[in-house]
Amino acid sequence: MTGINKSFSGNQVLKNAEIDIAEGEIHALMGENGAGKSTLMKILTGVYTRDSGEVLVNGTPVNYTHPKQAEEAGIVFIYQELNSVPDLTVRENLFLGKEIHGKFGILDKAAMDKKARQVLDRLGVSIPVDRTMSELSVGQQQMIEIAKALLVDAKVIIMDEPTAAMTLEETRVLFRVLRELKEKGVSTIYISHRMEEIFEICDRVTVLRDGQFIGTKKVSETDMDSLIKMMIGREIGERYPARHSKIGDTMLEVKDFTKKGVFQNVSFSVRAGEVLGVSGLIGAGRTEIMQSIFGYLPRDGGTLLIRGKEVSVHSPEQAISYGIGFITEDRKTEGLMLEKSIRENVSLTNLGRISDHSVIDKKKDMELARKAVQELTIRCSGPEESCDSLSGGNQQKVIFSKWIFTEPKILILDEPTRGVDVGAKKEIYNIINTLAEKGVAVIMVSSELSEILGMSDRVMVIHEGHMAGILNNRPETAAAGEKMASQENIMTLATGGKLK
Incomplete structure (x- = not known):
């Protein structure tokens, strides 16, 4: 050609x-x-x-x-x-x-x-x-x-x-x-x-x-x-930016989450300022566990605690009310209204913020959209540009912005950089780090092992619906004999093996 x-x-x-x-x-x-x-x-x-x-x-x-x-x-x-x-x-x-x-x-x-x-x-x-x-x-x-x-x-x-x-x-x-x-x-x-x-x-x-x-x-x-x-057209520096967030108290705790035939007795916690990476093979149940936390997928058993208090979350609306955000794996069908504008997509999760007595304030609506474009450097012609005309990386930034402005306490990311180029990935990693530094508890599901190892404080590995183990990814906090995150250890647990 x-x-x-x-x-x-x-x-x-x-x-x-x-x-x-x-x-x-x-x-x-x-x-x-x-x-x-x-x-x-x-x-x-x-x-x-x-x-x-x-x-x-x-x-x-x-x-x-x-x-x-x-x-x-x-x-x-x-x-x-x-x-x-x-x-x-x-x-x-x-x-x-x-x-x-x-x-x-x-x-x-x-x-x-x-x-x-x-x-x-x-x-x-x-x-x-x-x-x-x-x-x-x-x-x-x-x-x-x-x-x-x-x-x-x-x-x-x-x-x-x-x-x-x-x-x-x-x-x-x-x-x-x-x-x-x-x-x-x-x-x-x-x-x-x-x-x-x-x-x-x-x-x-x-x-x-x-x-x-x-x-x-x-x-x-x-x-x-x-x-x-x-x-x-330029040097990009380190692929994974240095992390400086301070790990705080436990923000979210999951106890014995079970969905028959999908996942069983899953228990873990994530702390304020922490990025908990979630790894495992396709079909292991990672996404389904996250959907259950968000109230989208009904579970058969288990309890959810936020800041030590048990809460009832049986719908995404309830999850959002407790400060939980969810960036889904498939941005095209679950994350965006593609035919709608950047402004309309950002507004979708922030209607309370831009409304007066249930009536949308058009000025606030546009201000929020402009803020999203500016703060997340969304490359576009303006807030009214249709999302289906944006590149994958910029579509992903729109999704991030609509959840960031809800000021979540817990943010679930399911394959946050899937189909995103190397430059946009670095920008997304910076966004994740900024959120963690503000005390947001981040759960990041990813199939990219280098991403898991480059961005996580701890790594939870799922195997066939069970939690196979949690690995420390911060050597400076490791206790004697504690299992550390590595590509070999993650894959061993993900395929049903045991660590020596």
Whole structure:
């Protein structure tokens, strides 16, 4: 792809962008949110029409006008935002538009099940094909999307943040599959903000910044600092900012939380000014435990104490009244009203603050939105900009702002930097540290072990609905013989092992 230009409503998002992919290579495409990565790939696969430029496939000019044309040519795009139909089964999603028919045009379920099982086994996924997609975790749904690409015998697979919701073990399985595909001559365009993955799996990397081509390098001939500088045009310093918050008294205590078949007898506490990291494999029950604390998921047993006093929380409304905030894992469907403005989203959890006698004060409403844009450096045209036009990092800042202004005492973060670029991650980490320094008790669920280790004071590990252990991540406070947080210790507990 050379000289690719693309504008939307007079806003030029690609300016002479380019990329070249060799046969059988894993090629990273990197850049901040809004750099034009997804737009470039959507032009390649026929979702968007380029304004100018040239696309060659095997030396032949092409101009796909529909994703189906690209797929027929062996180019498949696995989107970051999952492209599945939630009410259909795994089988129906895998073969949607590619159904296998037997005699008289009747669907041959046996043939589809056999083929589905082969590709799912290859991915190490043991999901029944008659399960409904909505019953699966985000990580499991991502594996189904990858299975779709393998079913069509793709020559080029584009993966946009494929491991954002995966555990370390699921990521290892994916990398094994990518290496197998590479040996068979299949090329992968790998879009990710996770630097460690780029250096582990990719051959070359192309960087875009503000829609422009910055350069292509062999991964073996560059380093993390150089890539970051290419991406954001400056040095970023330490990935995880130093933490200075003072740990105070116990703010939240969970005792024997149980939801039959999901989690059992979970007990832990988090203190004012503390960041409690929560780790575990996908499906371990981390999110469900947090949803239960927030009153969204009913539990079968257990008690909740705030500042030592037992409270009844059976709805998000009650949770908010006790000073609990919850930034959900899926910002697109649970965290934001995408089609609404920044102002409307920030106001949603702060109606009492901007209202007089249940009537919204428009001046207060706008002042709050402007404060959010300014204090969290949300890059936008103004508070009235629609959230669906913002980059992932800026969408996440909108979600943070709507909860920060409720002045929470306890803030639950479920995958707070999922799909966010390295620059925006650093800004979010600074926000988390600022909240902790103000005495907010923070619970942070994350599948990124480096993030857990870089940001947490203690780490709670969940295994199959049980609390496997709590590890200290502050060496200066460690007692003699206390188990310390490390990648090895976390993974040992997360997979059901015991620490020596």
